[in-house]
Amino acid sequence: xxxxxxxxxxxxxxxxxxxxxxxxxxxxxxxxxxxxxxxxxxxxxxxxxxxxxxxxxxxxxxxxxxxxxxxxxxxxxxxxxxxxxxxxxxxxxxxxxxxxxxxxxxxxxxxxxxxxxxxxxxxxxxxxxxxxxxxxxxxxxxxxxxxxxxxxxxxxxxxxxxxxxxxxxxxxxxxxxxxxxxxxxxxxxxxxxxxxxxxxxxxxxxxxxxxxxxxxxxxxxxxxxxxxxxxxxxxxxxxxxxxxxxxxxxxxxxx
Amino acid sequence: xxxxxxxxxxxxxxxxxxxxxxxxxxxxxxxxxxxxxxxxxxxxxxxxxxxxxxxxxxxxxxxxxxxxxxxxxxxxxxxxxxxxxxxxxxxxxxxxxxxxxxxxxxxxxxxxxxxxxxxxxxxxxxxxxxxxxxxxxxxxxxxxxxxxxxxxxxxxxxxxxxxxxxxxxxxxxxxxxxxxxxxxxxxxxxxxxxxxxxxxxxxxxxxxxxxxxxxxxxxxxx
Numbered sequence: 471x472x473x474x475x476x477x478x479x480x481x482x483x484x485x486x487x488x489x490x491x492x493x494x495x496x497x498x499x500x501x502x503x504x505x506x507x508x509x510x511x512x513x514x515x516x517x518x519x520x521x522x523x524x525x526x527x528x529x530x531x532x533x534x535x536x537x538x539x540x541x542x543x544x545x546x547x548x549x550x551x552x553x554x555x556x557x558x559x560x561x562x563x564x565x566x567x568x569x570x571x572x573x574x575x576x577x578x579x580x581x582x583x584x585x586x587x588x589x590x591x592x593x594x595x596x597x598x599x600x601x602x603x604x605x606x607x608x609x610x611x612x613x614x615x616x617x618x619x620x621x622x623x624x625x626x627x628x629x630x631x632x633x634x635x636x637x638x639x640x641x642x643x644x645x646x647x648x649x650x651x652x653x654x655x656x657x658x659x660x661x662x663x664x665x666x667x668x669x670x671x672x673x674x675x676x677x678x679x680x681x682x683x684x685x686x687x688x689x690x691x692x693x694x695x696x697x698x699x700x701x702x703x704x705x706x707x708x709x710x711x712x713x714x715x716x717x718x719x720x721x722x723x724x725x
Numbered sequence: 726x727x728x729x730x731x732x733x734x735x736x737x738x739x740x741x742x743x744x745x746x747x748x749x750x751x752x753x754x755x756x757x758x759x760x761x762x763x764x765x766x767x768x769x770x771x772x773x774x775x776x777x778x779x780x781x782x783x784x785x786x787x788x789x790x791x792x793x794x795x796x797x798x799x800x801x802x803x804x805x806x807x808x809x810x811x812x813x814x815x816x817x818x819x820x821x822x823x824x825x826x827x828x829x830x831x832x833x834x835x836x837x838x839x840x841x842x843x844x845x846x847x848x849x850x851x852x853x854x855x856x857x858x859x860x861x862x863x864x865x866x867x868x869x870x871x872x873x874x875x876x877x878x879x880x881x882x883x884x885x886x887x888x889x890x891x892x893x894x895x896x897x898x899x900x901x902x903x904x905x906x907x908x909x910x911x912x913x914x915x916x917x918x919x920x921x922x923x924x925x926x927x928x929x930x931x932x933x934x935x936x937x938x939x940x941x942x943x944x945x946x947x
Contacts (some may be wrong), residue, residue, distance in 0.1 A: 473855070473905075474862040474882070511930075516862060542757055547884065547928050567753030569886075571926065592787040594886045595860045640858055671856045713802050724862040724882045 474722050475688050476516035476695035477713055478673065479702050481506060484524045486532035487499045488703075504539040510702065511544040516724060518548050519572070519643075519697060523618075525553025534562060541567040551599055551643075556583070557590055564591060572643060574599040575616045578623055580629075581637055588638025594697075597673075598634040599643040602627040602660055612660045619647030631664045631672075642668060643697065644675035653679025655698055661691035673697050681707060681715040688721050740779030742766035742941070745805065747795045749785035749820055758927035762938045772804040780941070781808040783921075786886070790832030791826055791843065802838065809840040809919055812947040817921030818888035823891055823916065825921055831889055841916055843893035850906035857906065858888045865901045865912050865924070872943045873900070873920050873936060875916070881932050883912070883924035891923055918945035 482489040487501045499505050507518050522533045522541060530553060537550055550563050551572030560571045571591075577584050577598050587596045603622065605613035610628035615621060631642050644664050646657030656677045665672040673694035678684055678701050687693045701707055707715075713723040726882070731854040744755050744766055752768045759766040759782075766782070767774065775781060783805065785792055796802050809815050817825050824837040829845035837845070848857050867874050885903070890910035893899055900920065901913030912923045920940070926933035 476861050479940065483818065545758065545761070545928065545934060547886075549926075565753065567757060569754070571738050594860060594888070595786065669853060669855075669857060671858070671860050692854065695861070 508543040522552030572597040584637035593640040649677030665692035743778030781815040783821035784818040789829040789835040822921035850905040
């Protein structure tokens, strides 16, 4: 039985504004995440991810405001990540109508938070984002890094993904720091290594620059979903075009 | 969402929809969806509000054991039972749909509300590549016509998030079916004034809003 593959635009924000440029002429405010989210939603996004890439303490109020405005304008699930440190942060976001919280550094520092969050909110609502870098010293060849890829933590990325699953994570969002932002394609060996090791959904992230990259992440990388930023933000393709292309390659998508 | 779409779905703003709050998460998106189609609703754990509401929505995400404990702690079991038996339109969503059945395999076995006969089973796919939770879109095949499906095509896709699925004890309670993880499970169940979906209509785009609007228009009879 073939599953539906999801196409998920990712909105990177800083101080409540979009960071990566968005190239839509028909929007009033191209830096407003809520406005762009609504546009993506009507264009066929299966879910949306909103990342607060700076996540400063001062920025948290801003983030909550942006999240509130975004949730009100979309009718697909929203995942929020960036700066989530504890269960209270998650509760604040869930109370606004957020579907899933994505944790990264907090989980690396204290893996127990995954277990606590899954027990409190349900596994389905806890995504663990894993940033990776190639490192031949690691058994899988990929190491976990934090702080935007600057700090390696000495954990094997595949072993960590499995540990996250065992602790109760509902999905894994692996991003290759080697590939992110390059538009040269996802790190397929890394995605596949993680997707093959866990039985929860894996959302491929980081590096999509062509529609074939999306297809590769699913067919070769075994990803359940693809996270896309630049490809859509710069108006290179619409979500519908991406999905139609994937469908033409035999991938089941909701059109 | 386009303006014209909002207008076509706009229903008469009159009586109250009670969205039952039993601390099983994320009711905001349910409220926003109803508000979007112009329905007046309130998130509440007050038995008197639930008892007097025009229609009742029983949502929920999380685990069955914790949900049942919360319902008991908040003193909501009786008022939910009364609502289900009152003839007023009653909509279960996701975990709410599961725990209106008799029993769930979740949390080492959980006795549930028993508003409809049946049990809740865990997906157990043979294929290790099949991902659990079932998280995303899937098609719903309409098994039995129902006012909830008005204007909704057979095979329309809705958004699911779950690891367990409803298995009513009699086929007559199955309104819609979906295939996942080697099973064909009941994704929409119902009887008399009760309808319940395993998927989240509030997160299923336009088609989901259409279903909620159908619920708001429904008189509770089929």
